[in-house]
Amino acid sequence: MDLAYIWYETARAMLTPARLAADAARHSLANPGNPFAYGPYARSAAAALEMFERVTRRYGKPAFGLPTTVIDGQVVPVSERVVWERPFGRVIAFDRALPAGHSEPQPKLLIVAPMSGHYATLLRGTVEAMLPNHRVFITDWSDARMVPLLDGRFDLGTYIDYLQAMFRDLGPDLHVMAVCQPAVPVFAAVALMEAADSAHVPVSMTLMGGPIDTRRSPTAVNCLAQERGMAWFEKNCITVVPPLYPGAMRRVYPGFLQLSGFMAMNLDRHVTAHTDMFHHLVTGDGDSAEKHRDFYDEYLAVMDLTAEFYLQTVQTVFVDHALPRGRMRHDGRLVDLSAIRRCAILAVEGENDDISGVGQTKAALDLTPNLPDARKAYHMQEKVGHYGVFNGSRFRSVIAPRIARFVREMEGSA
DSSP states (O other), X not given: OTTHHHHHHHHHHHHHHHHHHHHXXXXXXXXXXXXXXXXXXXHHHHHHHHHHHHHTOOOOOOXXXXXXXXXXXXXXXXXXXXXXXXXXXXXXXXXXXXOTTXXXXXXXXXXXXXXXXXXXXXXXHHHHHHGGGXXXXXXXXXXXXXSOGGGOOOOHHHHHHHHXXXXXXXXXXXXXXXESTTHHHHHHHHHHHHHTTOTTOOSEEEEESOOSOTTSSOOHHHHHHHHHOHHHHHHXXXXXXXXXSTTTXXXXXXXXXXXXXXXXXXXXXXXXXXXXXXXXXXHTOHHHHHHHHHHHHHHTOBOOEEHHHHHHHIIIIIISOTTTTTOOEETTXXXXXXXXXXXXXXXXXXXXXXXXXXXXXXXXXXXOTTSOGGGEEEEEETTOXXXXXXXXXXXXXXXXXXXXXXXXXXXXXX
């Protein structure tokens, strides 16, 4: 696989002239001043050219694009500010101009975005839903191909170190929300800080659709790691960043391979979506076409992961089940979940989650015997899949208010 990245970049470069030509031709055919633009053949050709341009494009990192929120019925401006930064990640704060006279407490909430291929902007809807009632921060992980080798390695242990540093710098009185993949390192980081009797242990952690114990209700994604074995992942998923990037020669699990895996899981759905997009363009259904663009501009924007982080995560979480079996170690220390006595836990799951099965996140409640029951909570959302746990209408109307209520309750009891 060492040459896979080079071949991919070569193919992309070879297609660039065709992509640019297609884009220029599309704009010409769609130009209102072109008398041929209004016929069915021109619309079909323009639609086909746009589809070609989109499937051959590399999608850059999207913006959060959250300029305002609503507090006490008033629209207030929101600005982004970096408050913590290291080579492989940073923390962005969303600063809001609170209305005059606003006195309701605003808990600090750190949303830990997954380091699993997509950018943190995939959680745009999550941030938007929490902004009215919280001082929101979010982790913004770096694309590994953009991090020079001189900045060192980044593995699961480094991830946990980063989290502990964030908790210390943003604390005290911090609440943490881990979305999917980071549930395990967040859980481990809190346990380590509890064992050290740290004054900066978060008040609460909300674990959402996370693979705490993948032996429960194993999904196809979980079983793949067991069936393939680590040698297969090393051989088929890891390659080297080519020379044209700052992270040249870094071993990574590249974004383009991750994206192919994401799409293969629901290939029929993606084919149908693109077919529908073509018909929307031909028939002039601009609103539907724009929704497609918005979704896939985000979905197709992917980042590379360091090989050591990816392989260690697969081994620790999906093969060894080290955390729930009490065998996970960090810097030589055992991660003792029984040390958790203060940090409250809310486990959130989706009934139809095909990535983290029902019960996998709830396991966190069973693995913390010394945490009082009053500081444990569980919510299983009916009729939602994995992405519905942290985005969409049911997240906004049911899950987000449940999290906000839990945070307020724990804030008052801390």
